[in-house]
Amino acid sequence: MLTVAEFFVWLVAGIYFYVLPLIDRAIAEADARDDLEAQRALTVPKAPRSAFTARRLTPTTFLIVEVNDIFNEHPFIYAKIFAEAKEILLVDTGCGGMSRDPTVEITSLREFLETVDVPDNGGRPLNVGGQMGYAVVLSHCHYDHILGVEQFAVDSPIYESAHLPSFVSSQNLPKNSHCKALGVRTPSFEPTLVPHRSRLVFFAPDFSTNVVLLHTPGHTPDEVALWDTDENMLYVGDTLYEFEPIIFPAEGDIVDWLGSIDMLMDVVLGSTSPERALINCGHRTTMRPAKEVLQSTKAFMMDVLAGKMKVHRRETRRGIEYVEYVQPDQRYRLTCPEVLILGARERLDL
Template identity: 45%
Template sequence: MEYVVVATHCHYDHVLGMEQFAPDSQILVSGNCPSFVSPANLPTHSLCKHMGIRTPVYTPILVSHQHAIRSRTHVPLALFDSAERMLYVGDSLYEEETIIFPKEGSIIEWMSSIEYLILFVKTQEEQGSNKTGPVLINSGHRTVSQPALGVLVAAKEFMQDVISGIEPVRERRTVRGDETVVYAQKGGRFALRCPERLVLAAQKISHM
């Protein structure tokens, strides 16, 4: 098939189909932490072990941040379509559904990524003309072809309210051995479920 498969993360619902591509297609994953997706750790981090299902076997290609994605015939591929001015984001940003951080997640890194995307969108819009219109965003499930800057800024503000304590905890539960908290913005645009220690870690950084 010779596809180029870009995995945003390694949870079971994203990687169970990888084996069909493994023989002849590129499977690109972030090289930020190679041990995280190693064969020894993939059963745990994919949640396959937790779900009691077989972990798929495949050999990913580890790539660095801002890696230039190309097809086998060297045609440039991208998560930002400059012709359509469309930004495609993975599972880390939802509207009207709950943003879920696993126990391996990091709100600190999420905030850094959102700030990077905000700067990216502002730069693209400043370089464009009035005729091209705003950069649009497609993220998870419900957010389709919406003005990217407004979505990103609103998501960042919600997370800042969580970190600062403005958003109250709506629910507590134990998930995979972690004390987990749930936040839900009034009006329902954004919600968050994550281990409480991730919020505490972000609070510690914000107070430094």
């Protein structure tokens, strides 16, 4: 039997000759892994910072968000890919990549589409190397939807509402887009004005889409919506959204807006699956049940017009008195010139 002294001698020897070498080897292997990762970090290019993000909504459609623009708009841009035609339909173009983040490298929407890897697209850009063409529908002419349009106007069709051509004319666009008021250069482009209920045929004479353009005046005279019959998807621009103020400029018309909501409801109810139809907006709201959102938004507006809701806040903008109404849960909020409320009440005899 070992004495206590002999036991400790063997214990120390075991630690010295067997345990310590194992520890040294583990440390060396960890250091080697760290060195390898450091080398990889040096050799693998870092993904450029972008003003945009993208995620998949459906097998063919992606939501692109301009995440940190200087106007605090965070506009939603939609890209529907027609793989057979090798074309992409864009709904709006955002704020032109004007980011608050000075480290952002990708400020062009087109460059983002063609060069930035998107995890929801298998880690590839939505339009690798610009292999597909584009067509752009502008939901309306406000700056946060058109400031990126020049990138596409050089070689792609740009579609707008034919409801009131003078509103989107080159002479009136600086004012009606609010670019002039913001001190921002107004984009220069030549749009094609599209009639109400037109099926979009823009890629080739032998290829038409199942996307229908609808005139939805109200928010602005040139507001449009798109109805994608293949996917039961409705795109409504700034006609409405949830948890952000629905804003009417001085050029808006609440009675026209109510008519547009009714028309959109008819489109949804006339579809093959009304309960499955989804609505996508220019800000905040996407992939929500279209029927319920349209009904509840209209109910909110009617409560405002009927005097069931009190003015939450007043402010004067450029000499115009604006009022704000807010639901208790803040799902719907309305900000508009008070004269639009008063005029709608008079016309509807409320």
